[in-house]
Amino acid sequence: MQSVNLKRLAEELHLSIATVSRALQDSHEVSPATKERVRALATALDYQPNAYASSLRRNQSKTIGVVIPKVTNHFFALAINGIEEAARQAGFHVLIYLTHEEYEREVSIIQHLKGGRVDGILMSVASGTENTEHLRSLRIPVVFFDRICPDISTANVTTNDYESGYQATAHLIEAGCRTIAHLLLSSSLSIGRNRQQGYLDALVAHGLTPSPGLTLPGTPANDGPAGQVGRIRELLQRRPDIDGIFASVERLAVSAYHVCRELGRRIPEDVKIVGFSNLESVSLFDPPLTTITQPAYDIGREAAKILLRAVEKKRPILPTQSVVLASELVQRRSTMP
Amino acid sequence: MQSVNLKRLAEELHLSIATVSRALQDSHEVSPATKERVRALATALDYQPNAYASSLRRNQSKTIGVVIPKVTNHFFALAINGIEEAARQAGFHVLIYLTHEEYEREVSIIQHLKGGRVDGILMSVASGTENTEHLRSLRIPVVFFDRICPDISTANVTTNDYESGYQATAHLIEAGCRTIAHLLLSSSLSIGRNRQQGYLDALVAHGLTPSPGLTLPGTPANDGPAGQVGRIRELLQRRPDIDGIFASVERLAVSAYHVCRELGRRIPEDVKIVGFSNLESVSLFDPPLTTITQPAYDIGREAAKILLRAVEKKRPILPTQSVVLASELVQRRSTMP
DNA sequence: CTGTTAGCGCCTTCAG
DNA sequence: CTGAAGGCGCTAACAG
Numbered sequence: 001m002q003s004v005n006l007k008r009l010a011e012e013l014h015l016s017i018a019t020v021s022r023a024l025q026d027s028h029e030v031s032p033a034t035k036e037r038v039r040a041l042a043t044a045l046d047y048q049p050n051a052y053a054s055s056l057r058r059n060q061s062k063t064i065g066v067v068i069p070k071v072t073n074h075f076f077a078l079a080i081n082g083i084e085e086a087a088r089q090a091g092f093h094v095l096i097y098l099t100h101e102e103y104e105r106e107v108s109i110i111q112h113l114k115g116g117r118v119d120g121i122l123m124s125v126a127s128g129t130e131n132t133e134h135l136r137s138l139r140i141p142v143v144f145f146d147r148i149c150p151d152i153s154t155a156n157v158t159t160n161d162y163e164s165g166y167q168a169t170a171h172l173i174e175a176g177c178r179t180i181a182h183l184l185l186s187s188s189l190s191i192g193r194n195r196q197q198g199y200l201d202a203l204v205a206h207g208l209t210p211s212p213g214l215t216l217p218g219t220p221a222n223d224g225p226a227g228q229v230g231r232i233r234e235l236l237q238r239r240p241d242i243d244g245i246f247a248s249v250e251r252l253a254v255s256a257y258h259v260c261r262e263l264g265r266r267i268p269e270d271v272k273i274v275g276f277s278n279l280e281s282v283s284l285f286d287p288p289l290t291t292i293t294q295p296a297y298d299i300g301r302e303a304a305k306i307l308l309r310a311v312e313k314k315r316p317i318l319p320t321q322s323v324v325l326a327s328e329l330v331q332r333r334s335t336m337p
Numbered sequence: 338m339q340s341v342n343l344k345r346l347a348e349e350l351h352l353s354i355a356t357v358s359r360a361l362q363d364s365h366e367v368s369p370a371t372k373e374r375v376r377a378l379a380t381a382l383d384y385q386p387n388a389y390a391s392s393l394r395r396n397q398s399k400t401i402g403v404v405i406p407k408v409t410n411h412f413f414a415l416a417i418n419g420i421e422e423a424a425r426q427a428g429f430h431v432l433i434y435l436t437h438e439e440y441e442r443e444v445s446i447i448q449h450l451k452g453g454r455v456d457g458i459l460m461s462v463a464s465g466t467e468n469t470e471h472l473r474s475l476r477i478p479v480v481f482f483d484r485i486c487p488d489i490s491t492a493n494v495t496t497n498d499y500e501s502g503y504q505a506t507a508h509l510i511e512a513g514c515r516t517i518a519h520l521l522l523s524s525s526l527s528i529g530r531n532r533q534q535g536y537l538d539a540l541v542a543h544g545l546t547p548s549p550g551l552t553l554p555g556t557p558a559n560d561g562p563a564g565q566v567g568r569i570r571e572l573l574q575r576r577p578d579i580d581g582i583f584a585s586v587e588r589l590a591v592s593a594y595h596v597c598r599e600l601g602r603r604i605p606e607d608v609k610i611v612g613f614s615n616l617e618s619v620s621l622f623d624p625p626l627t628t629i630t631q632p633a634y635d636i637g638r639e640a641a642k643i644l645l646r647a648v649e650k651k652r653p654i655l656p657t658q659s660v661v662l663a664s665e666l667v668q669r670r671s672t673m674p
Numbered sequence: 675c676t677g678t679t680a681g682c683g684c685c686t687t688c689a690g
Numbered sequence: 691c692t693g694a695a696g697g698c699g700c701t702a703a704c705a706g
Contacts, residue, residue, distance in 0.1 A: 003453075003476075005698095005699055005700085006699065006700065006701095007699080007700095015676080015677090016676065016677045016678075017677090017699090017700080017701095018676075018677065018678080018679095018700095018701080018702085019675085019676055019677070021699095021700065021701065021702095022675095022676090022701090025701090029675060029676085030675070030676080031675060031676090034675085034676085046451070046474065048448070048449075048451040048452040048453070049452055049699085049700075050393070050452060050453050050698085050699050050700070051452045051453055051454040052389045052392040052393040052398060052453060052454070052698090052699080052700095053393050053682090053698070053699035053700045053701090054699075054700055054701075055389040055682095055700095056387070056389040056390050056393055056682050056683065056684090056698090056699085056700080057681085057682050057699080057700050057701050057702085058682085058700085058701070059682070061389065063432075070418070071408065071414045071417050071418055071421075072411065072414045072415055072418055073414075074409065077408045077409045077410075077414050078409055080408050080433070081407070081408055081409055081435065084408075084433065084434070084435050093432055093434075093449075093454065094432065094433050094434075095400075095430055095431065095432055095433075096417070096421065096431050096432075096433045097421070097430075097431075098418065098421050111385070112385075112430075114383070114385040115385040115386055115387060115388040116340075116385070116387045116388055116389060116683095117388040117389070117430065137383065139340070342682095342683055342684085343683070343684065343685095344683075344684095352692080352693090353692065353693045353694075354683090354684080354685095354693090354694095355685080355686080355692075355693060355694080355695095356691085356692055356693075358684065358685060358686090359685090359686095359691095359692090362685090366691060366692085367691070367692080368691060368692090371691085371692085386683085386684075387682085387683050387684070389682085389683080389684095390682070390683035390684040390685090390698090391683080391684055391685075392684095392698095393682090393683085393684075393698050393699065393700090394683080394684050394685050394686085394697085394698055395684085395685070395698090396698070453699095
């Protein structure tokens with residue numbers, strides 16, 4: 001090994017390793033003159049402390065793990081952006097893991113993470129996750145964002161899913177819709193359940209009767225876009241009276257939009273659609289949908305901040321630190337020719 | 338520390354640490370019976386080897402670093418997806434760093450990475466990067482993807498930028514355009530230069546004269562979307578004879594599309610647009626643009642594979658391993674009403 | 675203010 | 691086949 005380490009610096013400076021180490025950490029028990037000498041040589045030799053040695057010694061890695069279903073989803077991409085920003089400011093590093101919505105991968109990832117590679121975990125659970133045993137035995141802090149895990153007592157950062165579902169549905173009713181479908185991502189996810197409840201309550205509050213047949217339940221694991229589109233088409237053909245659609249997920253909103261057009265139903269004249277969306281291009285696309293935009297960047301940043309605070313102070317996370325950030329309902333008109 | 342480590346296992350089994358270590362690595366110099374006993378207890382106690390200790394000892398971290406400008410860009414999101422897949426298959430972990438197109442951040446990130454935290458680096462340089470000194474002194478393998486760094490002799494994974502630029506321009510000329518603008522991301526990036534050259538050569542080959550005024554040079558660092566739109570508007574107003582636009586970047590293609598509509602120019606009747614795109618939703622959006630789609634996932638995966646091969650064999654990377662993957666030109670018709 | 679010492683948890687010779 | 695010993699690079703006591 002010819003890399004520069006403390007030993008090398010110490011030898012060249014005729015100092016002890018300990019003194020060099022302290023000088024580089026700006027300890028107050030090293031003379032300014034020595035500090036200067038050490039720093040000068042360190043920069044001259046382009047010294048970089050070995051991260052693994054100090055992690056091993058200090059028993060903390062200055063690294064957090066981010067476990068999400070996928071990164072090719074603008075919500076998660078924005079969230080990572082916020083996470084990375086908060087981590088960088090705190091001098092932390094970010095390891096990324098994708099579950100692809102598969103329970104097995106999630107378990108295996110969490111298992112790996114128990115090796116002390118990270119000081120804390122930020123997570124959005126996979127849609128296939130029902131059993132939470134793998135998360136229970138974690139000895140490092142976890143913060144859930146967006147898709148939380150109600151079984152685990154920790155901080156969560158979410159959007160106002162219930163209220164958004166209610167708002168979206170009320171919006172459709174007030175726009176004159178009477179038969180409103182709900183396209184759900186997954187009924188096992190917290191966000192799905194909450195949005196569904198908001199949808200149901202809004203119907204009842206406005207004197208409409210919820211019908212189970214109008215809620216398209218979540219996709220079975222990795223059904224794929226084709227399957228989703230097929231099921232939406234089937235629903236719209238079975239219920240030609242549908243005049244409003246609340247889509248819990250962006251992809252479903254856009255799919256519904258295309259299926260409607262394919263079936264010759266005009267939007268928004270025949271069918272009105274409200275959907276969640278974080279895709280930047282929707283504002284460019286400008287489809288005649290009303291969108292609910294989640295503050296994805298802030299969710300990521302806030303979740304990271306909470307986690308980092310806990311990690312730095314080596315304190316467990318209080319469930320009371322949970323934060324709910326509000327989504328924004330934006331009504332769009334098509335500006336298409 | 339009450340965590341389970343080799344010492345703990347050794348004590349409970351009345352074996353030495355060395356034997357336990359060997360057993361867990363399936364060494365052929367441990368009796369099958371002992372191996373079984375060790376493995377049983379290891380799984381019973383949920384033993385996970387400390388990643389930092391073994392990294393320190395083995396002098397490799399089983400981690401690669403990914404340094405990219407941003408993650409909120411479908412191209413990079415897809416690339417990360419491919420990278421993560423290749424890394425996972427090889428048992429590697431993925432650290433992510435975002436430069437936000439800023440040179441200073443890129444330097445600081447690379448500096449951090451010299452601490453041995455990663456075994457190799459995958460990188461797409463920031464648009465602001467001109468000086469490559471920080472990359473020169475790296476002692477670990479690097480593979481560039483998409484936005485390469487010609488000064489550094491290593492493997493690169495790119496798309497056929499020159500050919501794409503040529504093809505796109507030729508496509509417009511063959512569709513009848515005579516005054517074709519080129520909206521460039523950055524003339525200091527390899528991809529920008531190559532696409533620009535393809536654009537110029539296609540014009541000349543078809544008997545048209547390139548005019549410097551028709552190429553909108555790259556944005557000054559972080560100009561922001563507003564500035565971009567303003568400069569596109571200014572260009573289109575100054576040159577009302579423009580009847581074709583080749584956009585080097587997706588965002589610019591969509592911006593151009595909207596500016597044209599704002600100025601009352603019909604697409605594709607008055608102005609035809611060809612643009613790079615990896616945004617999934619463009620296929621949903623279905624705008625009347627012709628798009629060039631890059632195999633982003635494959636680029637990421639291929640780059641990661643090359644890097645991992647070098648890292649695992651502890652061999653330097655041969656520049657000859659570079660790979661060029663082909664983009665696909667897809668012509669779209671608007672299906673809007 | 676500086677040096678000596680003792681590990682963090684793991685792997686790898688070298689002995690038996 | 692198994693055990694003992696040393697050290698990866700760094701930090702944190704404890705001495706002087």
